[in-house]
Amino acid sequence: MREIEASVITQAVAQLCQEANYELGDDVLSALRKVQETEESPLGREVLGQLIENARIAWEEKRPLCQDCGTAVVFLEVGQEVHVVGGDLYTAIEEGVRQGYGQGYLRKSVVSRPFSARINTGDNTPPVVHAEMAPGDKLKIAVMPKGSGAENMSRLAMLKPGAGGQGIVDLVVATVSQADGNPCPPLIIGLGIGATAEKAMLEAKKALLRPVGKPSADPEVAQLERDVLAEVNALGIGPLGFGGSTTALAVQAKVMPSHMASLPVAVNLQCHSARHQEVVL
């Protein structure tokens, strides 16, 4: 067994929360620069330029990319030979979020009793934590501050198996069309296809951790990603919904086997401020 101190985990999470909120990934920046050359709308091109400028300011001034510093979504891959000592894992992560959002001047957006009193918890806790076991003696932590503008426009559908690939294209197009300018396009579209309802949505979100523009390793899935992207960009919504040829930067799908009666499809939308950072301990 390899021992990892809970305090080391807390410190790592606190740092990841801050880095993710100040630094837009190179993959997202490259994708924005690329579409700046192809965007048909002059206003759309200008908006894309402002988003790139925003990323520069955020990085230089350590000012959040977006005032919506998100729900802290934390993905863990826990090596089965790892033993956490000096505290429990979930408490360590929660403390990391508390410290990161406090020290980093990040907005605390989480409210308790969401259906009634909606009282801000004051420190952006609790985070949403997804843990899975993995071989080895390492602990991988990815932090994704997820803004709600795009999260609110996400959707899950249990399609009939006969709907097939076209059914998936139609679902995503309808979802993005209805969302219109609200989720801060250009979007990154996470798709979870197959498994069960809850697993499809989790994998749709995890697909957003993939580098933007890196297609699925499976050629058939990669083709589906391209098909969906082309149809979505034909909607004309454009950067921030002002009209244009760039409504999404990428479609990132994860396909899993499912029950013979099912075709679950989860669509998790990510705004252009696609923030996530990870570390391996």
Place this chain on the structure above:
Amino acid sequence: MINNIKITSPIEPEVIEKLTVGTRVLISGVVYTARDAAHRRLFEALDRGDKPPFNLEGQTLYYMGPSPARPGQVIGSAGPTTSGRMDIYTPSLLAAGLKAMVGKGNRSPEVKEAISKYRAVYLATIGGAGALLAKAVKKAEIIAYPDLGAEAILRLEVRDFPAIVAVDAYGGDLFQQGRASYQKKGP
């Protein structure tokens, strides 16, 4: 060529008449922030016949809840939130004298109708560019509902804050028009 004009907030009625969809503006002057929770309280105050915490007459609301300011900063990041969530409250606020709103994303048919009726304007700014937009904020103070934290109402002084006319008093809608111009295929 796209227009680009400097305007002062509160916006004079005759200026509002000139603000047509697609006009780009740089706003200077005073705007008040309000998002979900503050809207609900303003709406409930008006509904009870109480005076809201500031006079809405002729004013501009910015749908924004900033991140905390670091020492020495006026404000943290300060970009718009999704305007559509305020739609259920907006016609009442317009009836109470509100003249301009700044946010992101499209508005409901009811809001667009009320914007025409009360000769008001909805301006869209750059969603997700909170660090950039914060540069245009020169002063910020809490004037109401401090218990709401990031959702408290702030009085902001802004200079050359960039926005674009998204819904005008003539029924124009930037989101519909922009999309129609570039749409190659429908859903």
